[in-house]
Amino acid sequence: MDTHPTEKTLYLLEPSYVPVAATGRGQNIWSNIKSRLSQSNGAALLISFLSKSYFLQDSAKLFLLGSIIEAGRRLCQWFLIRFRIQYSITAEFVQGDPTYEWILHFLNDQEVWRRAREFEVSTKSSSRKWGITTGRTSEFVQYVPTYARPQIFRWNGHWLEITRAKPETHFGLFGQPVLGHPPGLSTMFVTVYTLDMSVMSAIVEEARKRYVEVSKPDVIIHMASNHHGGTWDRAKRQRRRPFNSIILQEGVLDSLLQDTKEFFKTESWYTERGIPHRRGYLLYGPPGSGKSSTICALAGELGMEMYSLSLASDYIDDSYFQRAAASMPKNSIFVIEDIDCVMPSWNDTGEDVPQMISRRPWEIPFSRSRVTLSTLLNVIDGVGSEEGRLFFTTTNHIDRLDPALIRPGRIDRKIPYYLATKEQAAALFMHFFPLNSISSANPHSDCPEVGTLNKSKETHEAQAIQLSKTFASQVPPHEFSIADLQGYLLRYKNEPERAAVEIRAWTEQEREYKRGERERVNKKIKEKEKKEAMPL
Numbered sequence: 001m002d003t004h005p006t007e008k009t010l011y012l013l014e015p016s017y018v019p020v021a022a023t024g025r026g027q028n029i030w031s032n033i034k035s036r037l038s039q040s041n042g043a044a045l046l047i048s049f050l051s052k053s054y055f056l057q058d059s060a061k062l063f064l065l066g067s068i069i070e071a072g073r074r075l076c077q078w079f080l081i082r083f084r085i086q087y088s089i090t091a092e093f094v095q096g097d098p099t100y101e102w103i104l105h106f107l108n109d110q111e112v113w114r115r116a117r118e119f120e121v122s123t124k125s126s127s128r129k130w131g132i133t134t135g136r137t138s139e140f141v142q143y144v145p146t147y148a149r150p151q152i153f154r155w156n157g158h159w160l161e162i163t164r165a166k167p168e169t170h171f172g173l174f175g176q177p178v179l180g181h182p183p184g185l186s187t188m189f190v191t192v193y194t195l196d197m198s199v200m201s202a203i204v205e206e207a208r209k210r211y212v213e214v215s216k217p218d219v220i221i222h223m224a225s226n227h228h229g230g231t232w233d234r235a236k237r238q239r240r241r242p243f244n245s246i247i248l249q250e251g252v253l254d255s256l257l258q259d260t261k262e263f264f265k266t267e268s269w270y271t272e273r274g275i276p277h278r279r280g281y282l283l284y285g286p287p288g289s290g291k292s293s294t295i296c297a298l299a300g301e302l303g304m305e306m307y308s309l310s311l312a313s314d315y316i317d318d319s320y321f322q323r324a325a326a327s328m329p330k331n332s333i334f335v336i337e338d339i340d341c342v343m344p345s346w347n348d349t350g351e352d353v354p355q356m357i358s359r360r361p362w363e364i365p366f367s368r369s370r371v372t373l374s375t376l377l378n379v380i381d382g383v384g385s386e387e388g389r390l391f392f393t394t395t396n397h398i399d400r401l402d403p404a405l406i407r408p409g410r411i412d413r414k415i416p417y418y419l420a421t422k423e424q425a426a427a428l429f430m431h432f433f434p435l436n437s438i439s440s441a442n443p444h445s446d447c448p449e450v451g452t453l454n455k456s457k458e459t460h461e462a463q464a465i466q467l468s469k470t471f472a473s474q475v476p477p478h479e480f481s482i483a484d485l486q487g488y489l490l491r492y493k494n495e496p497e498r499a500a501v502e503i504r505a506w507t508e509q510e511r512e513y514k515r516g517e518r519e520r521v522n523k524k525i526k527e528k529e530k531k532e533a534m535p536l
């Protein structure tokens with residue numbers, strides 16, 4: 001039986017819409033191939049179909065061309081990557097590390113972001129000082145580039161490429177972004193086209209120097225993040241506070257400054273004797289007496305940055321605390337607030353201690369830290385931490401501290417803070433109203449002391465001293481904090497005379513208010529005790 005299709009069958013199977021007008025060499029080739037391969041039925045049919053379908057032929061050519069182009073592109077990419085690996089150095093800067101801040105500031109200085117096209121707009125005060133400020137709103141806002149497109153610029157004769165990776169976003173089951181889930185950390189990649197590693201270190205050093213220079217008028221306070229466990233990715237700047245604006249008992253501030261300076265000068269002394277180069281201070285006393293302000297002023301005076309966390313924060317646990325302590329750079333001040341919240345671990349005591357505890361019913365309950373005493377002691381003893389560490393701890397309740405915590409070697413100096421004395425009240429007044437403000441202020445006609453002063457035309461200095469004495473004489477010692485008095489004086493910013501006279505009425509009013517508060521708390525405690533005493 002003849003299995004070859006006849007000429008007639010072939011034409012019958014050919015689609016009628018295929019044009020058959022093509023002639024010449026191409027057609028001859030196709031005819032040859034067709035005649036050779038038309039040994040089998042299927043192949044013959046296919047060849048016949050292809051030879052007539054110019055649409056398929058063009059598609060095949062396009063496919064071939066596309067494949068060649070794609071292969072070329074991939075090859076170029078491959079070569080580019082190999083070139084980059086061979087002839088460039090890339091450094092990664094991760095948010096939360098101080099170097100990330102330095103490099104951001106440096107890039108901002110270089111105006112690298114000028115050509116960026118995608119920005120996040122943020123108010124100036126709420127984020128770090130970088131980003132582009134333009135136009136009329138520059139006072140208030142800045143434009144922070146958000147995208148990952150590389151930026152190229154030249155620095156000291158080298159080409160640098162910057163890529164900023166977006167923080168990782170978390171997606172739900174159906175690909176929707178999860179609201180409320182903390183975003184990841186931003187990362188910055190800096191690539192330098194050179195084989196010389198010293199160029200990269202020169203960039204980082206330059207970035208650090210510029211950052212330190214620009215930060216001079218401020219104190220930078222890094223705070224532990226409640227999003228990224230154990231990282232310091234939140235920072236705020238505070239204007240440097242004049243050291244003499246802190247009003248303490250005579251000699252306290254000077255000796256503290258002396259002590260800290262001495263500590264940094266004597267690193268080799270510590271090393272030679274095998275003593276860890278670390279110094280710890282405990283500032284204790286009532287709220288608003290100036291503990292945090294002292295540390296801040298000291299940081300400004302020493303030109304150091306602060307890393308501050310409160311052990312009362314519910315997101316700080318043992319591992320968080322250890323990581324945060326370990327990731328702090330050398331020559332910075334570590335501030336651990338509210339150490340009285342730390343208790344021996346549950347296992348150590350074997351007790352079931354609730355989150356809010358109170359030893360006696362009349363004591364205000366305080367929260368228990370998630371950091372255990374043993375971890376705190378380990379961190380203070382320097383486990384996983386840098387040498388050259390100056391740390392400050394603060395508490396309002398020294399009586400609640402474990403003796404192990406404040407033994408010498410862990411806490412080297414304990415500095416008490418008190419409610420305001422008369423001398424402090426007078427000094428605060430003088431600080432609030434310097435001499436020129438007294439001379440330019442309007443005399444208050446209802447004030448006999450002031451009236452006398454103005455009539456007798458005493459010197460401004462004597463006038464100021466007299467007013468401060470009047471003020472201090474009306475402040476009962478050890479009853480109000482400096483923060484309380486500061487709050488009062490703020491009401492009379494331009495009226496020193498009134499401030500000096502009306503303090504008496506204010507103290508009465510405050511006493512009355514505090515008495516009322518105490519009574520309210522006592523009543524609540526009694527009600528609670530009564531309820532507890534009632535049979536169920």
Ligand SMILES: Nc1ncnc2c1ncn2[C@@H]1O[C@H](COP(=O)(O)OP(=O)(O)OP(=O)(O)O)[C@@H](O)[C@H]1O
Pocket residue numbers: 245246247248285286287288289290291292293294395396417482483484486
């Ligand atoms: N001794 C002081 N000298 C100057 N200012 C002070 C002093 N004490 C308090 N202040 C002022 O009172 C405010 C609160 O002070 P600060 O935060 O330092 O108190 P604190 O003792 O750390 O309080 P807390 O124990 O509640 O943290 C600050 O604005 C500060 O300017």
